Amino acid sequence: MTDQELIARCQRGDRGAFEPLFRRYRDQAHGFALGLVGSPDEALDLTQEAFVRAYRALKRFEPGAAFEPWFFRILRNLCLNALRRRKTWQMVPWEAVGDFRAGGGESPSAAVERKELQEAVWLALSELSEEHREIIVLKDFQDRSYKDIAGILDCPVGTVMSRLYYARQALKVKLNGRL
Amino acid sequence: MSCEDYREQLMAYLDGELGETERLEFTAHLETCEACREELEKLETLKEVSRGMKLIKPSDEVWDRHWTCIYNRVERGVAWIFLSIGAIVLGIFAVCQLCAGFFVDPTVSLWIKLGVGALVVGGVTLFVSVIRERISTYKVDPYREVKR
Numbered sequence A: 001m002t003d004q005e006l007i008a009r010c011q012r013g014d015r016g017a018f019e020p021l022f023r024r025y026r027d028q029a030h031g032f033a034l035g036l037v038g039s040p041d042e043a044l045d046l047t048q049e050a051f052v053r054a055y056r057a058l059k060r061f062e063p064g065a066a067f068e069p070w071f072f073r074i075l076r077n078l079c080l081n082a083l084r085r086r087k088t089w090q091m092v093p094w095e096a097v098g099d100f101r102a103g104g105g106e107s108p109s110a111a112v113e114r115k116e117l118q119e120a121v122w123l124a125l126s127e128l129s130e131e132h133r134e135i136i137v138l139k140d141f142q143d144r145s146y147k148d149i150a151g152i153l154d155c156p157v158g159t160v161m162s163r164l165y166y167a168r169q170a171l172k173v174k175l176n177g178r179l
Numbered sequence B: 001m002s003c004e005d006y007r008e009q010l011m012a013y014l015d016g017e018l019g020e021t022e023r024l025e026f027t028a029h030l031e032t033c034e035a036c037r038e039e040l041e042k043l044e045t046l047k048e049v050s051r052g053m054k055l056i057k058p059s060d061e062v063w064d065r066h067w068t069c070i071y072n073r074v075e076r077g078v079a080w081i082f083l084s085i086g087a088i089v090l091g092i093f094a095v096c097q098l099c100a101g102f103f104v105d106p107t108v109s110l111w112i113k114l115g116v117g118a119l120v121v122g123g124v125t126l127f128v129s130v131i132r133e134r135i136s137t138y139k140v141d142p143y144r145e146v147k148r
Helices: A003-011 A015-037 A040-060 A067-085 A108-126 A130-141 A146-153 A157-175 B003-014 B020-032 B034-051 B060-104 B110-140
Strands: none
Touching: A003 A015, A003 A040, A003 A067, A015 A040, A015 A067, A015 A130, A015 B060, A040 A067, A040 B060, A067 A130, A067 A146, A108 A130, A108 A157, A108 B034, A130 A146, A130 A157, A130 B034, A146 A157, A157 B003, A157 B034, B003 B020, B003 B034, B020 B034, B060 B110
16 A cells, blocks of 8 residues: 555544554664664654654645655654754764674675774764764665655755765765775 | 866766766766776775665564554544543533623622623633634644654
8 A cells, every 4th residue: 555545544534554654664764863863762762753743743744745755854853853952962882783684705804894894984973963964874874865865855956965975075084094 | 077066976976866978977077087086986985884884673572562652642642632622611611600600690799790701801812812823823833743
């Protein structure tokens, strides 16, 4: 069933129709929130809050509009607000958030090198501005198209390209010659 | 065009988002520009590393617990709406009953009745005005989904 069909059922009062939407977007939503706020538990809470708010706002949702960018805009606003409320902030170490099951077939030394580089990228990411961090997460971690990112960030594709350029440059500088 | 002018194309080339003509044009530039080739190489390494960074996903059990929470909160939201409507209706009914008894009582002076009447009308007007303002602000608030 498409997002639009599920939303139409939700708008008619069928709360159960929201579950497939939740299942469809929960992992990506959590990944995006985790990349932005840097804590798995907080990312889970923010994802839950975003789904509750999205459900409550579905009555005002325009028929035929795309659910995903709209939902991710709600989540993004929640994440940015959570970050602004913090007085001190530090991302959880890469050890605690990285999924290390991938990378089969490589030598132990290559695996160690890869993990060290990933740790450095994760740390560098935490030092970037929110604007730069979110675009790196959307493009490089989640492999979204420029069009999708433009929908989520509510900006033209040209802005996505230029923001991505500055974000990658900033990340490169933070990595300080490790590439 | 200078290298500066090609930086957005550099991103789109790296991410496979360039059209055929633009891709050919940018490839021709790359062949003649060592600085852009070096920049592309570094960015390709960076992209390869960050694309390989997979974040942990919560287990199905964790998500099931969160879905139960979401469902309960959504359901309770509806319950709160009904509870509030019921409380408002009963409150209005109680005030009407009290006022009706008060205003037909012949032992109460006319001046006191007028004073209480004015207080009630003023209070109700203020309440309705505040509610109306909150609703109209909410309708045009682009940040209504954002927790303050």
